[in-house]
Amino acid sequence: MAEKNHQHEHHHHEDEVSKYEKTLQLYTTELDEAQVQQAVKTIIAEKTLANDTPEVKKFLFGSIELTTLSTTDSDTSVMAFVDRVNRFESAYPQLPHVAAVCVYPCFAEVASETLEVEGVEITCVSGSFPSSQAVIEVKVAETALALRDGATEIDIVMPVGKFLSGNYEELCDDIAELKQVCGDKAMKVILETGDLKTASNIKKASLLAMYAGADYIKTSTGKEKISATPEAAYVMCQAIKEYYEKTGIQIGFKPAGGINTVMDAIIYYTIVKEVLGEKWLTNKWFRLGTSRLANLLLSEINGEETKFF
């Protein structure tokens, strides 16, 4: 992940909020829901089928962050989960490895000790996933410990309540402080778009997260009622595009949560391709956060029901 060279000074005085309001004013943030829905409908109708190919499915497989974030996870189950990634290459030499495994931070050590495959990242969710409801000191500690124990990427949840209450200063301070802990390790910021409700909110949250230091923006935790949607993905990709045009800084995109069919994944791929273009179509800038899709993709690539993970 190319390290971004922008740092955000954080002052604790009055004009902070106006600074974020001013930043948002550089962008179109009042979006028309119907227009977004129409744009997504058109992309799905006109552009998706052309991407329903073995090549795209193999690329999507290589962009998966193979995720287990379950209350029943244990050292034993996570070790077995990660060991299946080790054994994957000998079973399917013609396929790429998944891009990452994604686990709770208490499993960073066992994942890091078990994983033997070069190039597969160890993503840990952190910052009191999935609610993000903790004081910043707890979030900082959890993130620092996950990185100490072997995490190579961190996914945090944006403090959604702070966003909805318009407290952009604390929202961005939290994100910036955790990015400081991550240093040159990629930090993805989960917007929890299902709780943001409107396209305008999703656009604003995307921009604030990027200005505060996100290396990726990610749709959802997969733990709320509404997870990733094509409309949220479209708005987030538009925000990434406009941010790139204004700052020259490339930010990654990770749809996650409730991606339960191969066609779902092809739709996200198509939205990224149509809005952001080829430059984003590598697993350094596009990831799929999923706990069920790997076997579904494997089955379609193999042409038969496959349950490897």
Ligand SMILES: O=C[C@H](O)COP(=O)(O)O
């Ligand atoms: O970040 C990944 C998501 O939590 C996975 O959600 P899922 O279990 O609905 O695929």
